[in-house]
Amino acid sequence: MxxxxxxxxxxxxxxxxxxxxxxxxxxxxxxxxxxxxxxxxxxxxxxxxxxxxxxxxxxxxxxxxxxxxxxxxxxxxxxxxxxxxxxxQKPQMPKSWFFESSDVCVYSEAGKLFNVKCRGERILVLVIETNLQASTVMMLDQECMLSDTKSLQKFETIKVMHDRLFALRAQQQIVAA
Structure with a gap:
């Protein structure tokens, strides 16, 4: 419930x-x-x-x-x-440099799910707030290693530019003929 x-x-x-x-x-x-x-x-x-x-x-x-x-x-x-x-939470400045850039432009709004790519890993995030240039996202995976010494844990937030958000991969449906 x-x-x-x-x-x-x-x-x-x-x-x-x-x-x-x-x-x-x-x-x-x-x-x-x-x-x-x-x-x-x-x-x-x-x-x-x-x-x-x-x-x-x-x-x-x-x-x-x-x-x-x-x-x-x-x-x-x-x-x-x-x-x-x-x-x-206090307002944040974008920290996009931790994440890879996407070639695809996405539409970000609160409640949408995306991936960010960090050090070759895809991390699931939830958009909690957005503006024209950036979104504040909450980590949904257990951990995201930003560098050798810095990491984000589940539910921690970070602000990133929209070009760092990757759309979730669509589920492919295979139909046998």
């Missing part, structure tokens, strides 16, 4: 774990992987899960449920992390 927003939902920085959380009622709390250094100042105190957050979260759940075959709990986890990143 997909979790739908309620008026009692509140963002709250969890000092004991050092990450942003969201209270989903009196007995349920969800922790994001986002630490204080990546968050805007408002995220470090109690902050309302407002109508914009709810709308984005619901639209993302709808998109993801059509594009990914995952259990509901995983879809909720993706949507909550993406909502937190979209609204409560």
């Amino acid at each position: 997909l979790l739908m927003p309620e008026s009692c939902w509140q963002w709250k920085y969890d000092d004991s774990y050092g990450v942003l959380g969201i209270t989903l009622g009196s007995e349920l709390e969800f922790l994001t992987p986002y630490k204080s250094k990546t968050l805007i100042p408002d995220a470090l105190s109690e902050f309302e899960f407002n109508v914009d957050h709810a709308r984005y979260y619901i639209e993302l759940l709808d998109c993801l449920s059509k594009r990914l075959s995952l259990p509901d709990a995983c879809l909720v986890q993706l949507a909550l992390n993406a909502t937190a990143a979209r609204f409560l």
Whole structure:
């Protein structure tokens, strides 16, 4: 069952774990992987899960449920992390140099899935925010090695220029004659 927003939902920085959380009622709390250094100042105190957050979260759940075959709990986890990143992380500058360029122009919008290529590997990403030149994407694979000393973990975000996004390969259907 997909979790739908309620008026009692509140963002709250969890000092004991050092990450942003969201209270989903009196007995349920969800922790994001986002630490204080990546968050805007408002995220470090109690902050309302407002109508914009709810709308984005619901639209993302709808998109993801059509594009990914995952259990509901995983879809909720993706949507909550993406909502937190979209609204409560500090703005980023593009760091496209870590990724290979694509020869194909893509249309990027929140909720779309793409690959980025880094060090010969294809990494699945989710667009969480976009503008004319670049998109902020969230890693969906377990890890992306950017260099010998730097990596991104699942749910971490990075901003890249659109020419670094690769459309997902279409599933080829073979029909026997």
